[in-house]
Amino acid sequence: MDTILEGGFSSPVLNSQTAFRAVMDALANPGTVQKLVAPLSTHRRLGPELVSILLTLSDHDTPIWLDDTLRSDPAVTEFIAFHTGAPVVAEPGRAMFAFASAAAALPRLDQFNLGTQEYPDRSTTIVLAVEALTGGEQLVVRGPGIKDHGHINLVGLPEDFFAQWSANRELFPRGIDLLLVADGAVMGLPRTTRISEGH
Amino acid sequence: MTTTAQYNFAYLDEQTKRMIRRAILKAIAIPGYQVPFSSREMPMPYGWGTGGVQVTASIIGPDDVLKVIDQGADDTTNAVSIRAFFAKVAQVQTTTRTAEATIIQTRHRIPERALQAGQILVYQVPIPEPLRFLEPRETETRKMHALEEYGLMHVKLYEDIARHGRIATTYAYPVKVEGRYVMDPSPTPKFDNPKMHMSEALQLFGAGREHRIYAVPPHTEVVSLDFEDHPFEIQHFEQPCALCGAEQVYLDEVILDDAGGHMFVCSDTDNCEERRNAGFVGSLGVQEAAE
Numbered sequence: 001m002d003t004i005l006e007g008g009f010s011s012p013v014l015n016s017q018t019a020f021r022a023v024m025d026a027l028a029n030p031g032t033v034q035k036l037v038a039p040l041s042t043h044r045r046l047g048p049e050l051v052s053i054l055l056t057l058s059d060h061d062t063p064i065w066l067d068d069t070l071r072s073d074p075a076v077t078e079f080i081a082f083h084t085g086a087p088v089v090a091e092p093g094r095a096m097f098a099f100a101s102a103a104a105a106l107p108r109l110d111q112f113n114l115g116t117q118e119y120p121d122r123s124t125t126i127v128l129a130v131e132a133l134t135g136g137e138q139l140v141v142r143g144p145g146i147k148d149h150g151h152i153n154l155v156g157l158p159e160d161f162f163a164q165w166s167a168n169r170e171l172f173p174r175g176i177d178l179l180l181v182a183d184g185a186v187m188g189l190p191r192t193t194r195i196s197e198g199h
Numbered sequence: 200m201t202t203t204a205q206y207n208f209a210y211l212d213e214q215t216k217r218m219i220r221r222a223i224l225k226a227i228a229i230p231g232y233q234v235p236f237s238s239r240e241m242p243m244p245y246g247w248g249t250g251g252v253q254v255t256a257s258i259i260g261p262d263d264v265l266k267v268i269d270q271g272a273d274d275t276t277n278a279v280s281i282r283a284f285f286a287k288v289a290q291v292q293t294t295t296r297t298a299e300a301t302i303i304q305t306r307h308r309i310p311e312r313a314l315q316a317g318q319i320l321v322y323q324v325p326i327p328e329p330l331r332f333l334e335p336r337e338t339e340t341r342k343m344h345a346l347e348e349y350g351l352m353h354v355k356l357y358e359d360i361a362r363h364g365r366i367a368t369t370y371a372y373p374v375k376v377e378g379r380y381v382m383d384p385s386p387t388p389k390f391d392n393p394k395m396h397m398s399e400a401l402q403l404f405g406a407g408r409e410h411r412i413y414a415v416p417p418h419t420e421v422v423s424l425d426f427e428d429h430p431f432e433i434q435h436f437e438q439p440c441a442l443c444g445a446e447q448v449y450l451d452e453v454i455l456d457d458a459g460g461h462m463f464v465c466s467d468t469d470n471c472e473e474r475r476n477a478g479f480v481g482s483l484g485v486q487e488a489a490e
Contacts, residue, residue, distance in 0.1 A: 013208045017260045020220045024258065027227045028401045028416045057224075059217055096221075117345040121225035121234045144230050144377055145416035173379065177228045190228035190416075192377065 004078040007041035009055055015039075019056040023179060026188030031141045031150040033133050033185045045069050045101040046076045049181035053127050058097055060085040065095035065112075065124070067105035098126045103158040109168050112176050120173040123191075127179045131156030133187050143193040152187070152195075154180060165195050209256040209289040215239055219257040219412070223403060226414035231376030232344070233327050233411040241407065248281060249407030251304050251323035258319065258403070259285065259302060264292045266300035271308035271449065271466035278306070295469050307370075309391040311448050311470040314400035316417065322385045324406040327413060329373045329383040349381045352424060360429055369434065374421050381424070382413065390433045390449045395421040440465045441483040443474035 009015035015037045022034040039051045046054075058064055064086045070076045071088065080086060089095055092112045100106040106128060115123035136155035139162075142148075158164065168175045168191060175191035189195075207213065215237075222236040241249040259265065265285050269278040273295040281304060282293045294300050297310040304321040314320060330340045333351045343349065352373055359367045372389035376382050384395060385404060395402065395415060402415040415421060425431035439446045441462035448470065450463040462483050465471035475484065 013213060014261065016213070016217075017208075017258075020216075021258065021260060024220075024223060024227065024401075027224055028414075057217060057221055059214055061214075061218065062221070118341050119235075120229050120232060121222070123225075125224065144419040145227075147418045173229050173232060177224070192228065192230065 004075065004082050007039055007043075007051070007079060008083050009037065009039055009052075012055070016056040019052050022186055023053060023056065023188065026179065026186045027145070027177065027190050028188075029145050030143065030188050030190055030193045031146060031152045033187055035185050036181070038184060043073070043075050043079050045073065046079070046099070047101070047129055047181075049184060049186065050099050050101070050127060050129055051079075053179060053181065053186070054080065054086075054097075054099065055083060057125075058084045058086040060087070062096040063087050063089045063094055065089055065092050065098040067100040067102070069101050069105055070099060092124065095124050096122075098124050100126065100128045102129060103156050103161075106158055109164045109176050114168075114171060114174045114176060117174065120175070123174060123176050125177045125179065127181060130154055130180050130182050133180060133182045133185055138199065140196045140198050141189075141193050142196070143190075145190070146193070151199075152189075154187070156182075162195065162197075165189075169194055206288050208261075209259050209285070210242075211239065211253065211256045215253075216257045219253055222412045223254065223257065223414065226403070226412050227401070227416050229380075230415050230419050231374075231380030231382040231413060233406075233413045235410055236412050238407045238410040242284075243280070245408040246325065247277060248304070248306055248323035250405030250409075250412070251306070251321050251407075252281060252284070252405075253407060254321050254403050254405035254412060255285065255302060255304050256289070258321075259289050259291060261289070261291065263301045264294050264299055266294050266297065266303045266469075267305070268303065268308055268310070268467075268469075269306045270451070271310075272468045274468060296473075297467075297469050307386050307388075308449070308466055309387060309394045311445075311465075311467045313394075314398055316399045318400040320398075320400050320402045322387075322402065322404040324383070324385040324404045324411070325408070326371075327383055327385075327404065327406040327409050327411040329371075329381050344380060347379065349375075352381055353426075356424060356426070360426070366425065366429055366431070372431075373424050375424060376415055377420050378422075382415075382421075384421075388434060388449055389423065389431075392421070392423045392431070393433065397421075436463060438463055439481060440471060440474075441481045443471045443479045443484060444481040445471065445474055445479070 026034045112124035132155040178189040222234045267278040269275040371386040423431040
C-alpha cells in the first residue's frame with residue numbers, strides 16, 4: 001500500500017509546471033530532446049518519464065489507456081488511481097492519453113482516437129517509452145516548429161512506424177500526437193511533423 | 200519560496216491549469232485550430248485579457264521573466280495591472296525589455312524587436328473566430344473550418360476591393376496557417392502580420408470570453424490572405440517617429456493641442472525608449488529634451 005501513496009512530485013505545483021514546459025517545448029519544437037522532472041518514485045514498467053507526464057497532464061477528466069503490461073500491474077493502476085484519479089479505459093479509441101512501456105505493446109496508431117474533422121483536438125496523445133531518444137537510425141523531420149529540417153535518431157520505434165506515421169500525417173487535421181520518452185527526457189512528434197529517410 | 204496567502208501559485212488551481220495545458224498542447228499540434236477550453240472567472244472582467252491571463256498563468260514558472268504590453272505600451276492600465284497581478288500571485292520577475300522577457304503577454308501588438316527562440320508570445324484575443332462576422336452560427340463556422348471552406352472570407356475581402364478599391368481591413372487581418380486553417384491574428388494591426396510568419400517564438404492565443412485557445416508554433420507558415428492582383432500590403436507611414444526617428448515601425452497618432460497639432464510616435468514604447476537611450480532623436484524629441 002505504501003508504494004501507492006508514495007511517489008508523485010516532490011513539489012507538485014512547480015514540478016508539473018516545469019514538466020509541462022518540457023512537453024510544450026517538445027511539441028512546439030518537434031525532434032528536440034527536452035529534459036523532464038523526475039518524480040519521487042517509479043513503478044517498475046511505469047518509468048519516471050511516464051510518471052512525470054502522467055502526473056502533469058492527467059486527472060479525473062482524462063480517460064487513459066495503458067498497455068497490457070502496465071494495466072495488469074495493480075501497483076501501477078492503484079498508483080494512477082490515487083495520484084491522478086484518471087479513469088483507465090480498455091479501448092484505445094476512448095483514451096485521451098495512452099501510456100505504453102514499449103513499442104511492441106502499442107496497437108496500431110489508427111486504433112486510437114483520431115479526433116473528428118470538426119474537433120481534431122479530441123484525439124489521443126500517445127506517450128511511448130522508447131529505448132533511447134538518440135543513437136538510432138537517422139530520419140529527417142520537417143514541419144511546423146522545425147526550422148528547415150531536423151534529424152531524429154530514435155531507438156525502439158514500432159516495426160512499421162514509418163508507414164503508420166505517414167498514414168497519420170495524411171489524416172490532418174485529424175490524427176494522434178506522439179510523445180516519446182527515454183533517459184529522463186521527452187521528444188514530441190505532433191501530427192504535423194513529416195518524417196522521411198535521408199540526411 | 201513564499202506564496203501569496205490563499206492563492207495557488209499563479210492564481211489558478213492545478214486542475215484548471217492541467218485543463219488549459221492540455222488545450223495548449225493540442226493547439227500547438229494543430230496550428231491555427233481553435234481548441235475549446237473551459238474558461239474560468241478571473242479577477243478582472245472579460246475583455247481585459249482573461250484569456251491571455253489564463254494561458255500565461257498555466258505556462259508561467261518562477262524562473263520566467265514577464266513583459267506585458269497593451270497596444271505596444273508597457274505603461275498603460277491593462278499592461279501595468281496584469282504585470283502587477285503576476286508579480287503578486289506568481290512572484291515572477293517582470294520587465295519592459297522585449298529582449299529580457301521569456302513570456303510576453305500582448306494586447307494587439309507584436310514587439311518591433313524580432314523575437315528569439317525560447318520566447319513565448321501570449322495574445323489576448325477578443326473574438327477568435329475569423330468567420331464570426333460573416334457567419335454567426337458556431338455550428339456553421341465549425342463545419343467551414345472542418346471542410347476548409349473559406350470562400351466566404353475571400354468574398355469579404357473582394358467586397359472590400361469592390362467598395363474601396365483595395366482591401367480595407369487594417370487590423371485582425373485574416374491569415375492562413377500552414378496552408379490549412381484560416382486564423383484571426385487578434386486585432387493586431389496588419390502591419391504585424393508578417394512578423395508572425397516563421398517566427399522564432401512560440402505564439403499562443405487565449406480568448407477567455409469565447410473559451411478558445413489556439414497557437415502558432417515557431418517556424419510556421421503564416422500567410423495573410425490576398426489576391427494576385429491585390430497583394431497583401433502593410434501600412435506605411437510618411438514620417439518617422441517624432442521622438443526617436445524610427446522608420447519601418449508602427450506609429451500611433453498623438454493629439455498635442457486643440458488646434459490640430461499632432462505627432463506620430465512609436466507604438467512600441469520599449470523600442471522607442473531603447474532607441475532614444477542609444478541617442479536617436481526624432482523631430483520633436485530634441486524639443487522635449489531642451490525644455
